[in-house]
Amino acid sequence: MIAAWPGPDGEYALAFDSGRAHRLLVLPALFDEANKTRHLIAETMRRLDGAGIDCFLPDLPGCNESLAPLEEQTLDGWRQAAGDAAAHFRATHVLTVRAGAILAPPALPGWRYAPTGGANALRALLRARTIASREAGRAETAEALLETGRAEGLELAGYRLGAAMIRDLEGALADAGRLADIEQKTLGGGGLWLRAEPDFDRSQADALAAVIAMGLRS
């Protein structure tokens, strides 16, 4: 279930590997949304395993169990890591979750679940910080924070991002390439990344796994 893969700092992955023909690399949502969607993704992977599909959810360097410092990561580094994980696990397909779409290895076919770009992910983090600051009686604007972030890096909602990552995220578009989009309304219910507390919805995992399993059969 937990496998090591040779990421830059010996990262781990959640893996269901029985050497089957269909091998799905799952690229997680970024930052806070990764926590909110992890239960859904892990349960979706269990269902895919049951349907005869191998699947792999690697930790990005600086995230989850990774020992690498988050603030030293860049988007190119993450893209490289996604490509390395795809090669290591011999992935045949990819599923990206939310802003994980900006990391998709271009050669793989597959799906993007509720894709969003890097600027959008950054905006949510900046907003969380300005709201928290205001509550604490400090006035900060997203504009000024971004200015600082581009030059020196920034701690946003508990995530210490380097200047390079902030600049990268601002311009990172979720390019569909050869991936098909899975919209939230296909799964039914509200997006779990929106929840104030991490939550899980069995029927959403059923639906997400069904879309992928049926897509792989056709």
Next chain:
Amino acid sequence: MKRSHRISTERSRTDAVMRAILCDVLGLDEKAVDGFTGETGLFGHLPELDSMAVAGLLTEMEDRLDIVIDDDEVDGDMLETYGALLAFAEAKRERS
């Protein structure tokens, strides 16, 4: 007559969208959120509604109501009760 009718229809749509967003953010069912009144407390009253959740809520409002919310418009008063948040959303939509 026509004009006031249009505004009230617009209002009820904004209200419905806001309640749907709160269902998604708070993970409550429709019935619970249907019971929200203008005085129902939000930020500072619901412990799960932290700054990250509020940031998500505002972004979702922008997407679903087709509005843009500037940083300096966001303050504690606007987020304190459902009534205040709805009034803010309605005013935004009327201006857009």
